[in-house]
Amino acid sequence: MELNFSLNGKPITLEIAPSDILLDVLRKAGMKSVKRGCNEGFCGACAVLIDGKPRNSCIVMAAHCESSEIITVEGMGTPDHPHPLQQAFVDHGATQCGYCNPGSLIAAKALLDRNSHPTTDEVKLALDGNLCRCTGYVKRIEAVLAAAPKMKKHLANTGGSK
Amino acid sequence: MLKNLANYYFPRSLDDAGSILSEKQTKNVIIAGGTAVSLLRDQTIDGLVDLKYLPLVFIKETVAGYSIGAMTTAQEVFQSSALSGPVGDLIRKAAGNIGSTLIRNSVTVGGNLVSVFPWSDLPPAFLALDAAVVSRHEKRNRTIPLMKLYSTHPRNILKHGEIVTEIKIPKASPNSATAFTKFSKTKNDYAIVDVAVRICLKNKKVFEAAIALSAISKLPMRARQLIA
Structure with a gap:
């Protein structure tokens, strides 16, 4: 079909x-x-x-x-033009083996697309279905919180495309 | 895997869906959120009937209480601002206890109620609230109280080709309070036990109490006798 x-x-x-x-x-x-x-x-x-x-x-x-x-x-982004979340994951060391990163980035993007000022608890809830067995959970929460304020500029630069 | 799956249907009306499901020559089953169907190993299923285009996604407040469409996801219920007060809070809390965000975006209210999965955290909440499902079969609607739906497995109550379309939850009496607790090894895991409670006070005494449990028996159940 x-x-x-x-x-x-x-x-x-x-x-x-x-x-x-x-x-x-x-x-x-x-x-x-x-x-x-x-x-x-x-x-x-x-x-x-x-x-x-x-x-x-x-x-x-x-x-x-x-x-x-x-x-x-x-x-979401390219190596030359990463999405704010991708850049934040790099900056905050929110990656080791990287296997969970795509799923985590997608879940985080879904959150930031509708909430540009999430609290720590809201980030934890949004990522509650993305298991990570090497990096741990603190750094990626920091990364998502750091990316949030950059979303507005990112949307303006990409012509509103999320 | 559904090895012999030949057809995937998107009916545009409930009655079309019903007639595909009622076909005698082929075995067609409903797919709602797909969390269970996608993992099935079944060579006997010929067709899946996807209800995604039917108007079964809604959360409404009516004079009688709440009405929730069968294809509404657990996440939509969990995050709904339309659900409030003791009744709404109990429903939202039960929905929020299902798996993770990624699972709740797939899981539907109807699928969770009818199929009685290990991750069915909604039935005890709806049982404690004296809710009833509305279903459609051969162009007619009927209302089935949850107490009856779980008197045996729902598949024995629902007829071949019958589709659960919504769940109706009555308003609670004044001075009511509710609570929901899920015990599990981790937040995302299946429940070891779910407990949903609704009590109503009158003249400072408990006038009505409903306690519903799930995961401890084959089917969700209401506790019949309470020890004071």
């Missing part, structure tokens, strides 16, 4: 099987930021934005995303 959706702002059509899982379809489409961790919806490494909501792509049927807007880390 055909799956039509928007991937990182661009319309895309893929041939999929009705039983395909979104995680597999995205990785096959080249979105290697989408990581397979637990593969059962617990760890958050595969999180992507589906119509603005962060969800575990390992427990989403690909066919369900017909006409949806999907954002992965590939759609």
